[in-house]
Amino acid sequence: MPGGHSQTLRPFLWRAEKLYGDTEIVSRTHEGRTRHTYSEYADRTAQLANALDEYGIDRGDRIATFCWNHTRHFETYFGVPNTGAQLHTINPLLPDEHIQYIVEDAADEIIFVDASLAPKLAGAAEGAAEFDDVDFVSMGSDEIDALDATPYEEFIAGHSTDYDWPDLDGDQPAGLCYTSGTTGKPKGVEYTQSMLWSHTMASQTPQGIPMEDSDVVMPVVPMFHVNAWGMPFTATAAGAKHVYPGPSPDPADLAALIEEEGVTVSAGVPTVWLGLQEYVTEGNDVDLSTLDTVIVGGAAAPQSLIEWYDDRGVEVLHAWGMTELSPIGTVSHLTNDLRDADYETQVDKRSKQGLVVPGLEFEVIDEDGEEIPWDGEAFGELRIRGPWVTQEYFARPDASEEGFEDGWLKTGDVVTVDEDGYLQLVDRTKDVIKSGGEWISSVELENAIMAYDGVSEATVVGVPHERWQERPVAFVVAADSVDRDALVEEIEAGLREEYPKWWVPDAVEFIDEVPKTATGKFSKKDLRERYADQSLVEGSVPEDDAPEGE
């Protein structure tokens, strides 16, 4: 056989067990913390694998989880894929109809479910034919009557702690995660063994989010969300200590875990770190001295957040990724040249989405299909490819046809790239406003408008236009007492100074609130539909009659 042995997750756990048998995996539960060593963990994953065999799980079968971050969930991370089965992590925050859809789409055999999430799952499963062939295992110690769920400890009890882990092919599907887009059905992304291996190794480079055996790693990002950014795998490859924060951790819970377990690396969305910051500034004395790095992703990291943590000796490392990328694509390390720059410049760079990780390639394509210059101004759609970037959606030739081109993933993200190579997200392709052959960033206009006193919220959408294809319209939620006419004048005058004339919205409309999606993002689609039949600006046309887009 040409080439080396196949790339699988097995060697990572084998190494951790052999070299770091005594290192701990800690998990917060409502009843206190559980502690297992890698040795015990390895035994328990073997028991789980034997239990799955006895249940009748075959290679390629899909096993789902519906869980927060805890040790048992982590046991499925190696215990399921290392047998050749596929781990399908379900986002329990999805609406019921999405859950029903993906359980049927994935043909899950078993769902491992947390007691606290059982009512949600039972609600989705009740009377739903999609669940007819599914069995349930309860991650708590008790049965869950509504789902007829066997307790996990009972499921694995009595099974051997030895398992003859098979030699899998790198192409063997190991994971499955659905993207929760704002429109249409969720799309499944399969992670092969080789993709997870590659992502783990790329994460471990100095250009990624590297870990050592001295690290104590706490993923706050949910394990149902792109494998908690791959951290459980990366931490295992490093032989690091794991800390799982359990169900719905609040800032006090996180602070206690950081202090008492000596957490060195953690990761989560900005809200998590803003919450901890607020908790401290409210007067709670939290010892952050062990904490070296917090990885922030999922939304832009505010500069003030970076600065606050800097003052406390904690590096905020801004990263960007997607479900399709397993997920890491860029990390905002400072280049060597910038290590001598002034602090303001550094924070500016670090608040961008960052530098591409070695092993990936990207291009940014403008309206005309040309690559944009790297000047931090021009923008276009980001396309990316690499060994841990999927090349298709699970069982969705339609979505795959649309989402990929010539081997590139079309991310749907509109970005700039500056002269140092830092990517910055400025919009989504579906939200960017195409006017007169140029693109206008709706996000940039929104941020500019939201900076005005008297504006509570604002969003900018493109409305179809007979001459310009689209024109921007701003929707503003004003503070109660504000003089609305004066505010509009002020905004328009300000934008005219800051941006090219054709960026200035043709209208500013006041609304009571910006409609939101299930995950709390502005739902521009909703606004577009609501105003589709109205002529908001001169020359605008109803959406159905709009000129063809490019």
Added chain:
Amino acid sequence: MPGGHSQTLRPFLWRAEKLYGDTEIVSRTHEGRTRHTYSEYADRTAQLANALDEYGIDRGDRIATFCWNHTRHFETYFGVPNTGAQLHTINPLLPDEHIQYIVEDAADEIIFVDASLAPKLAGAAEGAAEFDDVDFVSMGSDEIDALDATPYEEFIAGHSTDYDWPDLDGDQPAGLCYTSGTTGKPKGVEYTQSMLWSHTMASQTPQGIPMEDSDVVMPVVPMFHVNAWGMPFTATAAGAKHVYPGPSPDPADLAALIEEEGVTVSAGVPTVWLGLQEYVTEGNDVDLSTLDTVIVGGAAAPQSLIEWYDDRGVEVLHAWGMTELSPIGTVSHLTNDLRDADYETQVDKRSKQGLVVPGLEFEVIDEDGEEIPWDGEAFGELRIRGPWVTQEYFARPDASEEGFEDGWLKTGDVVTVDEDGYLQLVDRTKDVIKSGGEWISSVELENAIMAYDGVSEATVVGVPHERWQERPVAFVVAADSVDRDALVEEIEAGLREEYPKWWVPDAVEFIDEVPKTATGKFSKKDLRERYADQSLVEGSVPEDDAPEGE
């Protein structure tokens, strides 16, 4: 297509060019140093690729180099494999008949050759039919008449600096290197694109030999020897500055490069670092302040070497690898637990071959086919497998049959593993002495004997024995003035105290010198042959009549 985009070298250079276009690649020549940026380097590799296309090189064709470490050699590292051709680095120190054999075996189309090595290559090529279809390119600026070699600059001149690098499969052979074993024909090891990609990523983990864009990387290990341990690829993935020391660098050359280029990471065999140490202790004032790490491999790192560099703030990182492993297998980082140990313990661990890099698996099999305990005492043959470990020898089914089993590479190295997981090489399987169903380390006995005053050199070999299968015999080169009988008594008495009784050699023979191989290692094969027909010890039998080995 399931899984991610194929794993190739292309993204590493693409990233370095885009992010670090101004970072330098420095090369020492007899006429001074040359300097290129990654931008220029990328242009020149494109020119090389275009020149190869014009020459008529197709995908899978093999291009050889016969060169020291310099920028033009580095240009072939990406310029050749990224087109889909295969780079075959020839060791110019091999005997002529081996060079003839491997040039024919590899069917090389072109050999890029250094002017200083041209006489050696011309000697091997003269009248040798193996070279009939080979063309030569001179890495100097002049033609080489003896080989009718075109100068490199002429070869690439006038070609476009753009090249449409193809989308290669991960299984595409990218490199080829022959092992120079002590017995039999050299065996070729092919490196696929995916193996080189995997090795680069594994090198970049904290458990490997990671590099950053702030590093200045000087590979002293020859580029004809397993891709200079992969460092040119790793440094490029990191966007680091490269420094190539050129032909036959002496300690003064290395010292000047370290000081003047600010080298932070270097790598070579212990002799290189002992040479630099001697140069400094002789009174030459060398500023080593930029140097963070020297990677030592190819032979065991003496503890005194580790300590001398420690005193100067330079970490000696002992690594072990093989041609078959691309080459890195283990690196002797301290585990977190050992970071609190006393210095002596730390140096003891660091002088071992080290901890396995994540992504690999190994097992150590004793005489009875059982895995040895990890106690630092028991030993057996090391078997290893992983994505950057080859699974066969190039066009050698016979050698592949012998060298691999159940997906494992049988390394031929006999090792112990201690309770912390550190591997230590104690012998080669062909040299270990099998006596009465147990193994005796010939290397350990040699080291013990060489420690006696009056012993200049010593080697221990097993001679066939009718009852015990083999028994050890020591061959000693004594200092001139020594009382030989007293020395033998002293050695035997000492070994009896230190080792089990059955380890003590049945005879100590005096010889004038230990026969050596072409690469300077003790040739035990030679000694065995020389004494094959003599009954050196009671019960010994001529080799041909020896009992069957296990």
